[in-house]
Amino acid sequence: MSAIVDLVLGVITSIGGFVEAGSISTSAQAGSEYGFQLLWAILVAGLMLAMFTEMAGRVAAVSRRSLIAAVRERFGIRFQAVPLTAELLIDILLLAAEIGGLAIAIRLLTGVSFLWWILPVGLAVWLVLWLCGFNVIEYGVGLLGLVTLSFVAAAWTLGPDAGDLARGFVPSVAHHDRARYAFLTVSILGATVSPYLLNFYSSGTIEEKLTEKRLWINTTTAYLGIAFGSVVSMGVLITAAMVLQPRHIVVDSYEQAALMFVPVFERWAIPIFAAALGIGCFGAAVEITLNAGYAFSQALGWSWGANKPRREAARFAFAFSLVLLAALAVAMTGMDPLRLTMISVALTVVIMPAVVLPFLVLMNDDTLVKTHTSGPIGNGILAGITILAGLLALIVVPLEILGG
């Protein structure tokens, strides 16, 4: 019975925690500029995320090591230092973008400049992390995040044509501005397969004491939760495509993205959009901050865990507090959160090869995953994704210049 409860809660929190600044901005831009044409990119990115999440959880459940710990032990610090440092720096940018996204959401409700809300938002994130254990953080944020299902409700109400939707799942060439189309495709990938998510998930597997015997929960949660979560991202794209594209509204700010709800929710459009954006960003901000504590502690062998009293894991608590402060400093510069999101997402794609490459080794190391190594098909797909990630890393910066 408890396994079923764990599974249901895991899937629900995956849905509620899926959409945040990166996925809302990339999906809204894709929908408003290319209609349903980039639905396939969300599908592919979701499949990739599910695959990596499942593997990260499998390593953690079987070896009792998080992803970062496993990479340090298997590859050594000289391999890990550069990508891990880059990942932490990108996480600071992404965290600043999430904090900014939540501050913008509050501005939509109050009319007060978003800069006034940066510090209170940072304090709220820190208080949640300081006072709550892992389950409260994960399930609380995930359940609140179900408000993002409003994107699915909006898309459903608008009643898109099934044939048009189906055509969106077939990769196609853009009719205009192909560099922009390619940039948005790569950005959707970067926004979805965030490195912090993978380590957060593997750390959560250890926090929740999931064992090798219950690996099926990990597999089901990863694939089912992310499949439903991807539907929420698709809801953003479909709503933007049906409302914003015909009116030639391009999403270059969250305020314009909010207009996608007007035909469906009318006078409640802005409050509902603000709630979905704000809670999505808040959940991601909490997870990114917590993961920063995990990353430092696991790489350096410190005591860690959201369920431990903070004074018993003082370096862990200090590390996540420090990263939050750094992100607040970035957010306080007043840089547009949407722009910051798109930069973080592009940089994520640059480091993606170093994130996915270790899986090829870890998933074939029987000292780590025992009998649960990847088969030839899994390895083939993984190798293909690694090569693709390498190619995307090479082209993402030129694409950002040409089409960003």
Add this chain to the structure above:
Amino acid sequence: MDLARDLLDKLVVDRHGREIGRADAVLLDIRASAPPRVTAIEIGPAILASRVAPILGRWMRGLEYALGIAEGRPLRIPFDDIMDMRDRVKVDRAAGETVAAALEHRLRKWIAVLPGSS
């Protein structure tokens, strides 16, 4: 024993299973007339950073001096004090009594005054 796989970078825990750090360096005794012998492991951010780049190690050492926690670091644990190294490296020490915990103790004093820290 494969030093890179079985010892270097492994999690080091004390005799009660509490984290001390990671095996950031392995010290070898190399003699012309005999095979190399592992004499100790070292734990500490300065020695770890110097493995990435020597200048980073010097910067980290400077930071330890600035924080007043440089004395006795890096922590050196003789190979004879290693009790087990199958999954984690278990050593005959108490985590709280080693210099590796200096920063933890310092931060704990600050954190203890905040509500909700315990």
